[in-house]
Amino acid sequence: MVQETKLYDQLSVKPDATQDEIKKAYRKAALKWHPDKNKDNPAAAEKFKDCSQAYEILSDPEKRKTYDQYGLEFLLRGGGAPPPGDNPFASAQGGMPGGFQGFDFGGMPSGGMPGGGGRTFHFSTGGGGGGPNSFNFSSPESIFAEFMRGTAGAGDDEHDMNSFFGSSGMGGMPRPSGRTRMRNNFPSGGDPFASSGGRRDVTPDVTTVERPLPLSLEELFTGVTKKMKIKRKSFDETGKRTTTDRVLEVPIKPGLKKGSKIKFKGVGDQEEGGQQDLHFIVEEKPHPLFVRDGDDLIHTIDLDLKEALTGWKRTVTTIDNKQLNVEKGGPTGPGSSDTYPGLGMPVSKKPTERGNFTLKYNIRFPTTLTPAQKQQLKEIL
DSSP states (O other), X not given: OOSOOHHHHXXXXXXXXXXXXXXXXXXXXXXXXXXXXXXXXXXXXXXXXHHHHXXXXXXXXXXXXXXXXXXXXXXXXXXXXXXXXXXXTXXXXXXXXXXXXXXXXXXXXXXXXXOSXXXXXXXXXXXXXXXXXXXXXXXXXXXXXXXXXXXXXXXXXXXOTTOOOOOOSSSSOOXXXXXXXXXXXXXXXXXXXXXXXXXXXXXXXXXEEEEEEEEOHHXXXXXXXXXXXXXXXXXOTTOOEEEEEEEEEEEEOTTOOTTOEEEESSXXXXXXXXXXXXXXEEEEOOOSSOEEETTEEEEEEEEEHHXXXXXXXXXXXXXXXXXXXXXXXXXXXXXXXXXXXXXXXXXXXXXXXXXXXXXXXXEEOOSOOOHHHHHHHHHHX
């Protein structure tokens, strides 16, 4: 026979509920009343707090045992589970222990054991007046965050709370790395639990998922809008996990460099701190003709030794498909280069300007020479 059922009622479970039933009940209630899903319902924050505090006690076997035997007020004042048969409220004078005066126990006789049903009281996270072992509730957000971390990795997809996005349409991308940052998800930076008076832990982190976005130099030169398909996981009002598809339009500005980030806020999986953010990280695909260096493009021309010594002619195609005729009549030194301003990549912050186009010359020397060839070269050079 439990002393009271208030906390069980908060989770809509019976006093003989198993730990698994308590976890499932809390998960359902917390997801239903979470402030992120009820921004237009101020009462939801209080319900979220109540079910979280109920779970914090009922999920702990020792605290639950004490609560079942002696009630919440005794637990909040720092009492542990006394040996069987002991009266936790008895004192040398047969009255209440210090710190309990002033509480309304609904007609409980002074000095006796607390009675059964019919009494009403209110509790808060404040521990004022408690003993050295008094119990203070954690913040509801912290309780929820700890619960989510505990259920992640259970193997069941429905409990896979830390999953990243599914297929993004990028063709076998490696599993993304994530980082976290702080986000206050309450209106005007307010704290819906501040009135509880209890200790408040750090706001749960919102995961930022980073995905690589490989682009060709041509796409980075002209600019393009890429359509990326993602899968996002969320919970409905019953607590069931659902997966939906979404297509994001990712704008690529001309001249964007590798490492640039295109950010989408709140488009990912639902987690304890809200909706995941998604950052696309620009990567440059290797190009068969050009190497990018900032806003400049570099093209290498291979010349054999004869050409390098006697002269040569080439037609080079630029990134924007212009034909550039290049000719040298005399010797071309190894490692030499020529620069053509304004034929490189667009400057992202100044789209009307472009970087340089540089031609580098690679001289291919013969690997072997006959004695006659060596003699001829000595005579010529």
